[in-house]
Each structure stands twice: as structure tokens, then as C-alpha cells.
Amino acid sequence: MLPGNTYIRECPQCSGKFTQPTMASGNTFGAKFWPDGKMDAPMMPDYPAYAGCPHCKGTFWVDDTKVVNSLGYDEEREIPDLTLDSNQTPIPYKNPTKKIYLQGLNDLNITKENEIYLRSKLMQIYNDVNRDQKVQHSPIDPQIENWNRLLEILDSKETQEKLLKVEIYREMGNFEEAKKAFTGEFDEEYMDTMDMLDKLIEARDSRVMCINPHDD
Numbered sequence: 001m002l003p004g005n006t007y008i009r010e011c012p013q014c015s016g017k018f019t020q021p022t023m024a025s026g027n028t029f030g031a032k033f034w035p036d037g038k039m040d041a042p043m044m045p046d047y048p049a050y051a052g053c054p055h056c057k058g059t060f061w062v063d064d065t066k067v068v069n070s071l072g073y074d075e076e077r078e079i080p081d082l083t084l085d086s087n088q089t090p091i092p093y094k095n096p097t098k099k100i101y102l103q104g105l106n107d108l109n110i111t112k113e114n115e116i117y118l119r120s121k122l123m124q125i126y127n128d129v130n131r132d133q134k135v136q137h138s139p140i141d142p143q144i145e146n147w148n149r150l151l152e153i154l155d156s157k158e159t160q161e162k163l164l165k166v167e168i169y170r171e172m173g174n175f176e177e178a179k180k181a182f183t184g185e186f187d188e189e190y191m192d193t194m195d196m197l198d199k200l201i202e203a204r205d206s207r208v209m210c211i212n213p214h215d216d
């Protein structure tokens with residue numbers, strides 16, 4: 001992975017400074033994939049689009065916050081003096097948690113695209129308890145509510161959204177609906193995911209297991 005600039009940005013709630021790492025280029029070598037869209041790639045960090053302020057309880061879309069400085073990846077960075085306890089000391093943003101995503105969903109003016117982003121990330125967090133586990137837990141109510149809302153707002157034309165719909169029905173154990181949602185046109189670049197989903201649906205398998213566990 002080739003790191004890109006580190007941006008110093010400002011929290012819109014408290015004006016505290018935080019850092020945002022970026023990547024100039026990366027790849028999916030050695031990456032692991034799961035059918036719910038989660039990817040674990042050592043050479044391609046998944047920088048969150050929505051995160052939390054490290055100084056206050058504020059949450060935000062990182063790209064919507066104000067950039068106050070930008071440092072090249074090879075530039076010497078001053079080591080922040082954390083003993084100063086000032087919100088002007090730039091420290092990394094808080095990585096999103098269930099709570100942070102739910103806070104983002106409280107925005108009444110959220111766009112559909114942003115709601116889909118937050119809810120699909122939330123779905124992955126709810127799935128973590130079952131990820132690669134032999135014994136799978138039943139879904140909890142907030143997870144079911146999140147699935148149902150996603151099914152309402154996902155587009156039936158766009159491949160990625162269509163496949164997420166198929167995946168939700170599969171995880172619900174509703175294989176008939178999964179098959180129904182699995183029709184029409186799909187982009188070829190999603191062929192591997194489609195093959196795998198197809199196999200899992202045929203096997204009536206609703207587990208959240210790594211797609212490529214032996215590719216290490």
C-alpha cells in the first residue's frame with residue numbers, strides 16, 4: 001500500500017482537530033471477502049466515510065468536514081503533545097461503531113445513498129457475532145429492522161444494491177425471495193460474488209462465512 005496525504009480536519013461540532021489518513025494506491029492482495037460486502041485487506045485499509053470526533057461526541061461524514069492542513073505522507077509530522085489536553089491537538093478520528101452509525105441515521109435529511117452506506121456498514125457490524133462461526137446466533141430485533149429498511153430503500157437496478165438485497169434475504173433464510181431478487185442484469189465484475197451467492201442459496205445456507213478462506 002502506498003500511503004497518501006494525511007489531512008488535518010476540523011470537527012463541525014467542537015472545532016477540534018483530527019487526522020484523516022489516506023491511501024495513494026492499494027490492492028486486494030491477500031484480502032478476505034464475506035458475502036455481506038465486508039473485506040479485510042492488508043494492502044487496502046477500509047477508511048470510513050463516517051466517523052466520530054476524538055474530542056467530543058460529534059459524528060460526521062469525514063469528507064464534509066473542513067480541511068485545515070494537509071501533510072505529505074513523507075513529511076515530518078509533529079508528535080502531538082497529548083498532555084496538553086486541547087481539542088486543537090490533531091489526533092485520529094474515532095473509528096465508527098454501532099453507536100456512531102446509529103447516530104448518523106438520526107439525521108432526518110440524510111440522502112438515500114448515505115442511508116444505504118450507514119445501514120450496510122451497520123449490517124456488517126451486526127453480522128460480526130456470526131462471522132465465520134460454526135454456530136450462528138439468531139438475528140436480534142435491531143438487525144431485523146435494519147434489514148427491512150434496507151430492503152425498502154435498495155435499488156433493484158444497480159448491481160451492488162441488488163446483490164445486497166439477495167444477501168439480506170439469504171441471511172434471513174428466505175431463499176425463495178433471494179432467488180426472486182437474483183434476476184435481471186448484473187455487472188460482470190461481480191461474477192465471483194454472484195457465483196458464491198448462487199451456491200449458498202442452492203445449499204440453503206444462511207451463514208456469514210468467508211468466501212475465500214483458503215486464499216492465504
Ligand SMILES: [Zn+2]
Nearest residue numbers: 011014053056
Ligand atoms: Zn468534536
